[in-house]
Amino acid sequence: xxARSPKxxxxxxxxxxxxxxxxxxxxxxxxxxxxxYFFILPMLxxxxxxxxxxxxxxxxxxxxxxxxFSDPAFVGLENFIELSRDKLFLTTLxxxxxxxxxxxxxxxxxxMFIAIGINSxxxxxxxxxxxxxxxxxxxxxTVVVALMxxxxxxxxxxxxxxxxxxxxxxxxxxxxxxxxAFRSIVLIDVWxxxxxxxxxxxxxxxxxxxxxxxxxxxxxxxxxxxxxRITLPLLTPSxxxxxxxxxxxxxxxxxxxxxxxxxxxxxxxxxVVMYLYxxxxxxxxxxxxxxxxxxxxxxxxxxxxxxxxxxxxxxFYR
Amino acid sequence: MPxxxxxxxxxxxxxxxxxxxxxxxxxxxxxxxxxxxxxxxLLMFTPLVWAVSFSFGQPHEFFTLPPPVIPSSFRLDNYHxxxxxxxxxxxxxxxxFVTGCVTTAQLITCSMGGYAxxxxxxxxxxxxxxxxxxSMMVPQxxxxxxxxxxxxxxxxxxxxxxxxxxxxxxxxxxxxLKQFFETIPNELEDAAKIDxxxxxxxxxxxxxxxxxxxxxxxxxxxxNSSWNNFFWPLIFINSADKMTLPLxxxxxxxxxxxxxSGVLMAAIVxxxxxxxxxxxxxxxxxxxxxxxxxxxxx
Numbered sequence: 001x002x003a004r005s006p007k008x009x010x011x012x013x014x015x016x017x018x019x020x021x022x023x024x025x026x027x028x029x030x031x032x033x034x035x036x037y038f039f040i041l042p043m044l045x046x047x048x049x050x051x052x053x054x055x056x057x058x059x060x061x062x063x064x065x066x067x068x069f070s071d072p073a074f075v076g077l078e079n080f081i082e083l084s085r086d087k088l089f090l091t092t093l094x095x096x097x098x099x100x101x102x103x104x105x106x107x108x109x110x111x112m113f114i115a116i117g118i119n120s121x122x123x124x125x126x127x128x129x130x131x132x133x134x135x136x137x138x139x140x141x142t143v144v145v146a147l148m149x150x151x152x153x154x155x156x157x158x159x160x161x162x163x164x165x166x167x168x169x170x171x172x173x174x175x176x177x178x179x180x181a182f183r184s185i186v187l188i189d190v191w192x193x194x195x196x197x198x199x200x201x202x203x204x205x206x207x208x209x210x211x212x213x214x215x216x217x218x219x220x221x222x223x224x225x226x227x228x229r230i231t232l233p234l235l236t237p238s239x240x241x242x243x244x245x246x247x248x249x250x251x252x253x254x255x256x257x258x259x260x261x262x263x264x265x266x267x268x269x270x271x272v273v274m275y276l277y278x279x280x281x282x283x284x285x286x287x288x289x290x291x292x293x294x295x296x297x298x299x300x301x302x303x304x305x306x307x308x309x310x311x312x313x314x315x316f317y318r
Numbered sequence: 319m320p321x322x323x324x325x326x327x328x329x330x331x332x333x334x335x336x337x338x339x340x341x342x343x344x345x346x347x348x349x350x351x352x353x354x355x356x357x358x359x360l361l362m363f364t365p366l367v368w369a370v371s372f373s374f375g376q377p378h379e380f381f382t383l384p385p386p387v388i389p390s391s392f393r394l395d396n397y398h399x400x401x402x403x404x405x406x407x408x409x410x411x412x413x414x415f416v417t418g419c420v421t422t423a424q425l426i427t428c429s430m431g432g433y434a435x436x437x438x439x440x441x442x443x444x445x446x447x448x449x450x451x452x453s454m455m456v457p458q459x460x461x462x463x464x465x466x467x468x469x470x471x472x473x474x475x476x477x478x479x480x481x482x483x484x485x486x487x488x489x490x491x492x493x494x495l496k497q498f499f500e501t502i503p504n505e506l507e508d509a510a511k512i513d514x515x516x517x518x519x520x521x522x523x524x525x526x527x528x529x530x531x532x533x534x535x536x537x538x539x540x541x542n543s544s545w546n547n548f549f550w551p552l553i554f555i556n557s558a559d560k561m562t563l564p565l566x567x568x569x570x571x572x573x574x575x576x577x578x579s580g581v582l583m584a585a586i587v588x589x590x591x592x593x594x595x596x597x598x599x600x601x602x603x604x605x606x607x608x609x610x611x612x613x614x615x616x
Contacts, residue, residue: 029439035517036440042427043450046487051453054464061463117355122348126356132601133359136366139597139604141546143564144589147571148369151578159368191362196608203609252457255548259568273459281553286463293459300457 061290068284079291088267088275089292093299096271099186100250106190108242111197116231118198119205131202134195142192146259149188150175178268181261185269188256197242204238205231233316240315244307251300272296366590373397373583396584403573403581406588408559409566413545416481416562420544421537423486428536429529431487432495433521437507450489458549466553480554481562485544491536494610498532499525535607538600545593563589 037044062079066072083089118130137145152160153174161171174184208231216226254273257263263270272292280289373396374389400406434440435447465484474480502525510520526533548564555561558569567585576582597604 032438032517033440036434036438036443039430039434039438039517039521040446043431043487043489043492044446046427046484047450047453049468050465050484051456051461052449054461054468055453055456057464058460058462114355114358117351121352121355123352126352130352130355130359131605133362135605135608136362136594136597138608139542139593140590141548141564141593143546143548143567144586147567147582148365148586151372151583152365152368154578159372191365195362199605199608248457252459276459276462280463280466290463293457293462297457297460301455304455 058290059294061287062294064287066285066287068286072287075287079288080295082288083291083295088270089272091267092270092272092275095182095267095269096251096253096273099182099189099253099271100247102186103189103193103250103253104243104246106186107193107197108239108246110190110194111242112201112235112239114194115198115201115205116227116235119202131199134198136195137192138196140192142255143259145188145192146256149184149191150260153184175261176265178265181265181269185256185260188260189250189253193246197246200242201235201238204235208234236315237317240307240311244304247303247307248300251296251303369583369586369590372580373587375580375583377580396580397588399576399581400570400585400588403576404558404566404570406566406570406585409561409563410592412478412560412566413562416478417541417544419482420485421540423482424488424491424540425533425537427487428491429495429526429533430521431492432497432499433525435492435496436499437502437520437525438517450492454489462553469554475554476556476560477554478560481547481550484550485547488536488540491540494532494536495529498529502528534603535610538603539607541596542604 061072063074063076064072065075065079114130114134118127121127121130152158155161155171155173155176158174160174165171173180175181212230212234213226216230221229252273253271254277257269257271257274258277261269263274273296276289276292276296279285279292371389374392374394376390376393376395435443469475469480469484472479472483474483506524507520510524515523546564547562551562551565552568555565558566561569567589570585571577571582
């Protein structure tokens with residue numbers, strides 16, 4: 001026993017200590033992992049129950065013919081073939097795409113324009129007022145907005161047409177003609193959402209360092225050059241973001257049409273989601289409705305992917 | 319340009335006029351810039367003002383021209399009409415209940431998730447987080463029918479729970495809080511650990527008290543979207559006593575003599591009041607929240 005040198009004994013002790021602390025660390029690590037899973041448990045359960053399982057079964061459902069009450073019958077890709085020949089689906093797709101185009105252009109274009117305007121207003125109180133005023137409609141529910149405009153835009157007794165007639169403009173069939181119903185819904189959508197995009201662009205404008213403008217002033221750059229060479233290039237990330245979320249939102253449009261026109265006149269304002277809703281909860285064609293949802297998803301996905309691809313070419317990253 | 323000013327000053331009075339003129343020109347340029355923006359902002363208010371004034375209008379006035387933009391009297395008949403036809407208070411209370419539950423639940427679950435993703439190490443963390451983020455990209459209509467079946471299976475059809483349970487967490491909220499919790503210095507957490515605090519205590523005693531601002535932002539954004547949710551109640555609720563405000567409005571419109579009437583306008587005003595009060599109180603945070611969600615993407 002006494003043959004063991006003090007050095008060896010020391011080494012043995014330190015090894016034992018190392019093992020003990022390693023074990024302790026392992027215990028701590030395990031405890032941390034358990035805590036981690038515990039903290040994400042609510043989110044994980046919700047993810048499984050309301051996203052992962054539904055997404056997979058939604059994809060699967062598109063391969064079945066199912067009316068909710070009898071047993072589903074496997075039909076392969078037949079739903080997709082039927083969908084590609086379904087005239088109403090193509091009409092709703094066209095309506096949705098046109099709506100997305102005009103609403104996105106209106107919301108994002110006007111939002112950028114207004115934000116640049118507000119940003120160059122000199123008086124702080126006016127800036128604050130304008131920002132608030134344009135944003136107010138965003139907090140009002142789409143249903144209330146739609147009901148309100150439905151009242152104001154009546155053809156014969158509506159207040160909007162009354163004032164237009166005072167200005168010498170003929171009554172406009174805001175909601176009763178196919179062409180105008182579509183335009184009205186785009187206009188209402190821009191009224192409600194333009195303030196949101198204004199805010200996003202205002203945030204982008206505030207992120208532009210003021211030194212750039214100061215340097216440009218020293219170089220003798222005028223207002224126009226500063227706008228086209230500094231402001232607009234440095235706003236492209238905000239523009240890119242706005243275009244993506246505006247388009248994703250617009251392709252899922254449903255509420256204002258449902259409330260205001262119920263898809264009419266004819267099918268002039270019927271969108272993909274409205275058709276999907278009717279197939280699923282009106283006709284109980286669950287498989288076919290799921291097919292539409294999957295098609296819509298891939299359309300949105302490919303458009304977003306294309307935007308991201310193209311974005312590399314024109315978005316200016318500092 | 320100091321030299322020019324001093325030169326100009328030597329000319330005395332005319333230079334003063336010159337400066338005044340230039341000042342005026344700048345002032346006018348600013349007014350010219352602001353004017354279209356101010357006029358545009360009036361377009362945002364006009365429909366709301368009209369809704370308020372028409373809510374006082376009498377039925378016979380709606381078929382006469384000019385329309386009663388300035389109410390002939392401030393009679394509350396239309397408001398009585400709303401409460402006679404539907405249980406408006408019930409809609410309101412249902413909305414308050416659903417929105418309150420959804421907001422509270424999201425504050426808890428999102429802060430828990432955000433804390434775990436920001437500060438704890440566990441196997442599979444990255445993959446799980448990426449999967450969560452990916453779920454934000456999928457439109458809700460893809461999951462609509464299966465979720466409908468699941469909710470029915472849970473016995474929540476035509477139950478306020480159907481409007482709460484699927485919205486009890488949000489990936490956006492967890493992301494928001496994760497970003498915040500990552501900025502908290504390690505020293506705070508280490509000090510708590512040395513004092514023998516467990517992870518639950520660190521979350522509750524250290525992290526949450528610091529997270530006031532992002533929690534407030536999340537609460538306001540969640541409140542707003544839950545309050546205005548229409549699609550979900552449309553699918554899951556079919557009896558009037560379970561309706562929230564947006565669906566209740568459609569139900570009211572279906573009652574006798576309500577379509578495009580003063581009664582409908584009165585109900586719209588009753589809808590606007592709480593929303594505008596909410597907006598006035600939380601304006602700054604709301605703007606901050608939207609800006610934040612915008613910057614995140616930009």
